[in-house]
Amino acid sequence: MDRRTLLATGIAAVLPVRAYAVDTPIEGDGRVPSDPTETIAIWPGTPPGGEGVNLPSWRVSVRTPPALALADRSIDRVWRPQLDVFRPDRPNGSAMLIAPGGGYSREVFDLEGMDIARHFNAMGVTCFMLRYRLPAEGWARRSDVPLQDAQRAMRLVRANAAKYNIDPARIGFMGFSAGGHLACSIATRFDAPVYSAVDAVDAVSARPDFSLPMYPVVTMGEGAHLGSRDNLLGPVAAPALIDAYSCERHVHANTPPTFLCLAADDNVVPPLPNAVAYFSALRRASIAAEIHVFESGGHGFGIANTVGKSTAAWPELLRAFARAHGFFA
Amino acid sequence: MDRREAISLGLAGAAVLATGAQAQSMGADGFLTGDSTEFVPLWPDTPPGGEGISLTLKFTDAVQPDGYHVRSVSQIQRPGFFVYRSARPNGLSLLVIPGGGYTSEGMDRGGREVAQRFAAGGITCFVLRYRLPGEGWKNRSDVPLQDAQRAMRLIRANAARYGINPAKLSAIGFSAGGHVAASLATRHGVPVYAAVDIADAQSARPVVAGLMYPVVTMGEGAHPSSRDMTLGPSPTPQAVDAYSVERHVSADTAPSFICLAADDTTVAPFPNGIALFVAMQAAKIPADLHVFEAGGHGFSIHWSQGKPCGAWPELFTAWAATHGFTA
Numbered sequence: 001m002d003r004r005t006l007l008a009t010g011i012a013a014v015l016p017v018r019a020y021a022v023d024t025p026i027e028g029d030g031r032v033p034s035d036p037t038e039t040i041a042i043w044p045g046t047p048p049g050g051e052g053v054n055l056p057s058w059r060v061s062v063r064t065p066p067a068l069a070l071a072d073r074s075i076d077r078v079w080r081p082q083l084d085v086f087r088p089d090r091p092n093g094s095a096m097l098i099a100p101g102g103g104y105s106r107e108v109f110d111l112e113g114m115d116i117a118r119h120f121n122a123m124g125v126t127c128f129m130l131r132y133r134l135p136a137e138g139w140a141r142r143s144d145v146p147l148q149d150a151q152r153a154m155r156l157v158r159a160n161a162a163k164y165n166i167d168p169a170r171i172g173f174m175g176f177s178a179g180g181h182l183a184c185s186i187a188t189r190f191d192a193p194v195y196s197a198v199d200a201v202d203a204v205s206a207r208p209d210f211s212l213p214m215y216p217v218v219t220m221g222e223g224a225h226l227g228s229r230d231n232l233l234g235p236v237a238a239p240a241l242i243d244a245y246s247c248e249r250h251v252h253a254n255t256p257p258t259f260l261c262l263a264a265d266d267n268v269v270p271p272l273p274n275a276v277a278y279f280s281a282l283r284r285a286s287i288a289a290e291i292h293v294f295e296s297g298g299h300g301f302g303i304a305n306t307v308g309k310s311t312a313a314w315p316e317l318l319r320a321f322a323r324a325h326g327f328f329a
Numbered sequence: 330m331d332r333r334e335a336i337s338l339g340l341a342g343a344a345v346l347a348t349g350a351q352a353q354s355m356g357a358d359g360f361l362t363g364d365s366t367e368f369v370p371l372w373p374d375t376p377p378g379g380e381g382i383s384l385t386l387k388f389t390d391a392v393q394p395d396g397y398h399v400r401s402v403s404q405i406q407r408p409g410f411f412v413y414r415s416a417r418p419n420g421l422s423l424l425v426i427p428g429g430g431y432t433s434e435g436m437d438r439g440g441r442e443v444a445q446r447f448a449a450g451g452i453t454c455f456v457l458r459y460r461l462p463g464e465g466w467k468n469r470s471d472v473p474l475q476d477a478q479r480a481m482r483l484i485r486a487n488a489a490r491y492g493i494n495p496a497k498l499s500a501i502g503f504s505a506g507g508h509v510a511a512s513l514a515t516r517h518g519v520p521v522y523a524a525v526d527i528a529d530a531q532s533a534r535p536v537v538a539g540l541m542y543p544v545v546t547m548g549e550g551a552h553p554s555s556r557d558m559t560l561g562p563s564p565t566p567q568a569v570d571a572y573s574v575e576r577h578v579s580a581d582t583a584p585s586f587i588c589l590a591a592d593d594t595t596v597a598p599f600p601n602g603i604a605l606f607v608a609m610q611a612a613k614i615p616a617d618l619h620v621f622e623a624g625g626h627g628f629s630i631h632w633s634q635g636k637p638c639g640a641w642p643e644l645f646t647a648w649a650a651t652h653g654f655t656a
Contacts, residue, residue: 257622264610264618272607279620280599289591290622290637293606295584295615295648310617310647313640320637321622 023061023074023106030060030073035114038085040128040160042152047081047133048195049140049148055079058131061106076106076134081149083128083157085164086117092124094327095166096212097153099130101177101300104146104231107131111302112176112214119303119315123328126166128157132182136231143232143245144194150186151194151206159201170327173208177269177300178228180216184247184278187211187255208256210327212318215262215299216275219246223273251281257288259321261314263297290321359388361398364441365411365456371479376408376460377522378467389433397631403433403461408476410455410484412491413444419451419656420494424480424535426457428504428544428627431473431558434458435629439503439541442630446642451656453493455484459509463558470559470572471521473509478521478533481513486528499654500535501645504596504627505555507543511574511605514538514583535583537649541641542589542626543602547573550600575608584615584652588641590624617648 046053055077062073083097100112107113109129117127132149135142154171161168175183190207197203217228220242233241243249262275269275271293282289297311306312322328360366375382384406391399410424425447427439434440436456444454459476462469481498488495502510517534524530544555547569560568570576589602596602598620609616624638633639649655 259622264616272610276603276607283591283599288622291591291618291620293616293618295617296651310644310651313644313647317637317640320640324623324637 023063025059025061026073029058030062030075032071036084036086038087040083040085040156042081042083042149042156044198047139047148049145051140053079053138055137071110072108073110074102074106074108075131077137078107078131078133081133081153082131083153084114084117084131086114086121086127086129087164088121088124088126090124091126091165092329093165093167094124094170094172094322094329095126095128095157095161095164096120096172096174097128097130097150097157097208099132099150099173099175099179099182101175101179101217103225103227104135104178104181105227106134107179108300111300111304112179115302115304116174123319125328126164128153134231141194142234143241146182146232147185147189147192148195150182151190152202154186154190154206154208155201155204158206159204170209172210172212172322172327174212174214175216176214176302178217178225180213181218181228181232181247183208183211183213184216184218185245187213187258188247188250188252207254210322210325211256211258213258213260213275213278215266215269215301216260216278217269218248218274218278221246221273223270225269225274248277248281251278251285251287253285253287255282255285255287257325258282258290259318260289260291261294261317262292263294263299263301263311265296266299268299288325292317359390359400361437361441363445365413365444367412367414368409369412369483370407370409371476371483372408373525376466377475378472379406380467382406382465384464397437399438400436401429401433402436402458403429404464405434405458405460408458408460410457410480411444413441413448413454413456414491415448415451415453417451418453418492420492421451421497421654421656422453422455422484422491422493422499423447424455424457424477424484424498424500426459426477426500426502426506426509428502428506430552430554431462431505431508432554433461434506435503438627438629438631439506443501443503446630447646450646453491455480457506457509461558463561468521469561470568474512474516474519475522477509477513478517479529481517481533481535482528482531485531495531497536497654499537499539499649501539501541502543503541503629505544505552507540508545508555508559508574510535510538511540511543511545511585512572514540514585515574515577515579517583518581534581536654537652538583538585539645539649540585540587540602540605542593542596542628543587543605544596545574545601545605548600550597552596552601575604578605578608578612578614580612580614582609582612582614585609586617586645586648588619588621588638588644590621590626590628590638592623593626595626615652617644619644
């Protein structure tokens with residue numbers, strides 16, 4: 001039984017056997033037996049800015065697009081951010097945090113999370129899927145909430161490298177779509193003070209050693225993905241706020257090596273003002289960077305939606321890029 | 330006699346040292362094992378604008394530290410193409426256009442080694458030897474495109490002889506040859522010479538165009554030698570505009586695969602390959618863009634081995650197949 005069959009079977013084990021054309025909330029915690037049981041809480045107590053937040057636990061929804069055997073779950077109401085740990089059979093010392101996308105209103109964690117983690121597990125990479133808080137769910141300083149979680153997650157993984165058999169100097173951060181905005185944010189603002197230290201872990205660097213934004217939301221200016229922008233910045237964002245959260249404007253000399261991948265026919269997050277603009281900023285700053293813009297692939301292809309298409313090449317292109325930097329080896 | 334002297338004697342003869350012993354053993358006539366000896370001239374008589382021109386073919390050979398020969402040629406009086414047939418032809422074919430800043434043309438880099446790579450996969454390849462614009466021809470700026478268009482038409486007119494499907498002919502060019510291929514992709518139907526025979530009734534449009542670290546613009550960010558050779562000294566703004574390919578993308582432009590390295594310091598990525606991709610996006614022309622982190626300029630096949638950019642031939646064929654360039 002392959003991974004996808006297993007996932008589909010897992011879903012079937014807890015759900016009535018039927019196809020969900022649209023996102024449908026699942027009763028309970030939405031877990032399936034194949035989900036990892038090892039998790040890491042990001043914050044020891046209430047997350048920053050969480051006083052007064054009263055989310056009724058998290059909500060998992062599912063849909064089964066006709067083209068996919070893969071179950072396609074998403075999560076919102078993320079009151080307790082965490083990492084799901086995916087350990088490989090033969091760890092090679094490299095690690096990757098993975099932030100799924102969903103327009104900062106939810107996180108599609110099968111297609112852009114667990115499926116990705118398992119794929120790179122097979123290459124020996126230890127993966128940590130980040131369930132980050134969503135900015136529009138009542139937190140104070142909403143715009144910094146995803147980055148607070150991402151920074152703290154990087155620090156936790158790096159501080160506990162020995163426990164996970166990984167090299168603290170070979171930790172990447174991959175993100176998809178809005179999660180790609182988070183990947184670009186932590187690549188450029190890894191040391192921005194977006195929360196007060198809670199313990200010794202917060203002295204550890206949050207800089208990713210390599211950055212992997214996939215069809216990322218980058219800009220909050222012209223050409224922004226409107227859902228992501230409104231969720232992150234609020235409905236009427238001032239120019240200064242737009243500037244502060246447009247990642248293409250914050251690339252600097254210490255931004256890590258970056259691999260970008262997207263499709264030219266992406267009509268959800270347009271390539272030119274987002275990934276291509278970011279690549280341009282990276283090169284102006286002389287950052288080692290690579291970009292693959294596949295003619296066809298649309299938005300949100302993950303790995304599951306690349307079968308039989310030219311986009312199917314991206315995980316191997318990424319592996320080659322990583323190996324050239326001494327990662328994944 | 331060293332290799333250079335041997336080669337400077339010229340390759341006019343067609344004999345090949347066919348020992349098959351080593352891929353890199355070179356005969357006294359400058360031919361390497363595996364070189365095609367099937368050369369097809371493009372023009373029955375004097376090429377367009379060639380009255381009174383007399384050039385003697387000039388070869389150079391830069392032997393790499395690993396023994397690899399990197400030959401190039403200039404002073405091209407008699408343009409044509411070398412046929413690389415496949416052992417298992419699948420009907421597809423590819424015009425391969427080497428680069429050299431329009432001052433010379435690679436024979437190995439962007440030429441023979443590319444043809445051999447794709448011929449191994451069933452694609453019949455034709456390595457173009459085009460005239461260089463700075464060698465005295467009239468209408469200098471159009472000379473490479475004249476030859477490229479004529480080559481496409483001759484190949485199609487003689488499809489049966491080459492065992493190919495004339496509807497499945499593509500083109501791939503490297504560096505200045507990328508400027509030729511991009512010109513073919515955008516200006517395949519522009520009349521740049523008077524028809525000489527029935528072959529000129531054929532279409533010169535490639536099914537898809539492969540543009541490898543291409544020279545694109547003649548404006549700001551232009552590759553200096555390619556620009557100077559194409560346009561001559563002190564070109565007018567109109568001439569700069571006319572030969573800047575990114576300004577001539579139209580609805581009839583062929584789908585294009587653009588591949589280069591971000592660390593290319595010879596042909597700047599942004600005003601060239603990336604600008605062309607952006608123009609194609611604006612015109613809704615299908616385009617695939619791959620910018621590898623490392624590879625420099627001119628990685629072709631030999632210089633991409635063992636590197637991430639070595640994936641390009643597979644990326645090209647996988648993408649081209651989505652446009653009907655498939656057996």
